[in-house]
Amino acid sequence: MPSVDPAAISQRLHQAGLRSTRAVLGVAELFAAASAAWTPTHAEVAGSLAQAGEPLNPVTLYRLLDRLVAAGLLARHTAPGERAWRFQWRGTDDDAAPVAVPHFECDACHTQFPLQNADAPTQAVADALRRTLAEHGHQAARVDLAVHGTCAGCRWPASPAA
Ligand SMILES: [Zn+2]
Known part of the structure; x- marks a missing residue:
């Protein structure tokens, strides 16, 4: 809730x-x-x-x-x-389990694309990171997972009309 x-x-x-x-x-x-x-x-x-x-x-x-x-x-x-x-x-409750918000960001045009199909594995990664931090006494509030690269639109820009 x-x-x-x-x-x-x-x-x-x-x-x-x-x-x-x-x-x-x-x-x-x-x-x-x-x-x-x-x-x-x-x-x-x-x-x-x-x-x-x-x-x-x-x-x-x-x-x-x-x-x-x-x-x-x-x-x-x-x-x-x-x-x-x-x-x-994103809420105000810093004690909640960190929610991984995986996304891909294009370094050329800075558009962010959410990766909706990666939920379960990325949540597992977030949980593992939180456990590692907890072992050192740190409290993770939120985990953001970002992949950087070049988006399809920037890799293959529309060819100029012939
Ligand atoms: Zn781009």
């Missing part, structure tokens, strides 16, 4: 040197209350806020989402074949 503690959300924002306003808390709580599988685009978040009777100006919403990403409360990535960012709640 995702955390919906507004105090913990405020604390995270504060630790990141960011202001927590009623609006940013409202957006965070929208994510926290939703399923962890909810990875909406900016437009979908705007739609949910409007549906909840708390519509936000699109520019304001972009800034709030950026603030939550900067505070580590939201993850941001692009889905394959999409140009829009998708956002995912």
Whole structure:
């Protein structure tokens, strides 16, 4: 069950040197209350806020989402074949088991591609890393697994028209 503690959300924002306003808390709580599988685009978040009777100006919403990403409360990535960012709640509970978020990042265009089919093995890697750290007295909060390289679009750019 995702955390919906507004105090913990405020604390995270504060630790990141960011202001927590009623609006940013409202957006965070929208994510926290939703399923962890909810990875909406900016437009979908705007739609949910409007549906909840708390519509936000699109520019304001972009800034709030950026603030939550900067505070580590939201993850941001692009889905394959999409140009829009998708956002995912990461939560405030540092005691939770680290969640591996495997993705591939193109070093040329910096697009991130989530690797959805790698869940079980990557979670096993995350667990092994956490155990190793625990043996040294460290507490891992989160494990991010990233593969770097060159994406298909950058390797084979569309040929110029003949
Ligand atoms: Zn690329």
